[in-house]
Amino acid sequence: MALIGKLVICGVGLIGGSFALALRGKGEVGHVVGMGRTRAALERARALGAIDEIATDWATALEGADFVLLATPVGQIDEVMTAMAPHLQTQTIVSDVGSTKGDVIAAAYQRLDAHLSRVVPAHPIAGAEKSGVEAASAALFHGKRTVLTPLPENDAAAVERVRAAWQVCGAAVVDMSPQDHDRVFAAVSHLPHLLAFGLVHDLAGRANAELLFSHAASGFRDFTRIAGSHPEMWRDICLANRQALLGELDQYLGELALIRSLLLSGNSERLEQLFKEARHARIAWGEAAVGTDAQARTGDRLRSAR
């Protein structure tokens, strides 16, 4: 018997579509219903085999549903939860894929307060600058992490079902508190996106933008790859997590102030030392695989790097 009988995906884009394709590929889902804002996207999702059926109202979609995955941009989560709440049946597990957890959980407490035992927030770490169901793939989560941030109200069985679904997708599942999650991802994901968007925006607005871009090479290419990410999704992430993100941005501005002062005073020795420490940490991290056991190995290398 499949892990999930009836699955509802709200927002069948890169992540939602890949989740459905991965479960299908393993025979672990019976029937997949898609919901979303734009009919054309849902038609493409059906044509690509990610969903079996398109629903236009929550009552139909949620009838007999085992699992609902909310895969819209995080800015729509509150509205979606409000709309689905009256039609939610007792057995249905609700999970999400939001890159921020504090705001999703706040919405759940407000909109799904009678259903908290089965609302299990999650965040699959599958960064991709592409978006849309056309980019979806059953292999997207292979060897990647998914973070669960379970609520104190959760049924243990619901948490284990969500964990199992992501494991079927090939992800390594780890648990964190929502607060830790939002701080960690502000630092290692949300801030770098902001910095890359900012650099490209800055250069593109210059009078000599053409000359500048024509001489940009592979370092620039990799540094700015994430500036090709989905603007609405990243607007929502940055605003949803803005408290932690502003903290990280200010810390980084402090780092840049230090670097600026070293440049201004021509402090060759300290500048080289700073670059050396960064290089050492970056190489240590790069050598540790980004996967199941990366944490332990990164730890070892970081310790030896100090």
Next chain:
Amino acid sequence: MALIGKLVICGVGLIGGSFALALRGKGEVGHVVGMGRTRAALERARALGAIDEIATDWATALEGADFVLLATPVGQIDEVMTAMAPHLQTQTIVSDVGSTKGDVIAAAYQRLDAHLSRVVPAHPIAGAEKSGVEAASAALFHGKRTVLTPLPENDAAAVERVRAAWQVCGAAVVDMSPQDHDRVFAAVSHLPHLLAFGLVHDLAGRANAELLFSHAASGFRDFTRIAGSHPEMWRDICLANRQALLGELDQYLGELALIRSLLLSGNSERLEQLFKEARHARIAWGEAAVGTDAQARTGDRLRSAR
């Protein structure tokens, strides 16, 4: 007959080694002499076939030399030019591979003032986070650009010889003024390196660095790849070009101040607009090939993106 009879490479690392290997591969060099600070590195360069002979003094190295390539970190250029000047023969062309041109040219005017007709500054754009002759390859410059910043004093024939050598290496050669060169590369290369070093240095110094790095994924990997670059080389570049670099850093700090204010005020619309403009420019640039005719095509796309 080979383009270069006797070639002297000072600093046989990634760039110097690759230049020698590329010319050798095409049969366009007769004899290659290596000079450098560390004997062991020169021995490896000889073992790898990048050089034929190791010289320990400039008099021997420069005897009958047709072409000297200065491929040390830019911070050593002044010292190297001072040491070689008394032994330089009339026919010898001198070029370099420095990522900054203002400082190299200032050193040339001061140390090689009697030889300026044959000092042709150059900068091959072959970004690689690796360093050392072990990473050298005859194909390193294939499809990449090399920028020449000729001096008013240059003999036309010397400029054409340097151009031809880089073309033999597979590079597309373009000419720029040294001032334009240094401003352009401060923006698209030196600043991104500084920002990536800064982010990794900041995170590596945190009490929870292990937790942070363990959750970093592909966006972080690409954004910080250049933080694995050679610390001494980048210290020299940043200090040599610090005037232009400080200008770029300050402009970028202005961009971050704008982003910070949009975050703080929750200005969803303008934040999304900024991300959209960045994404549009980044995708337009990414679609234009980084190569010979990238400039024209990037221009077209940037114009249409506005």
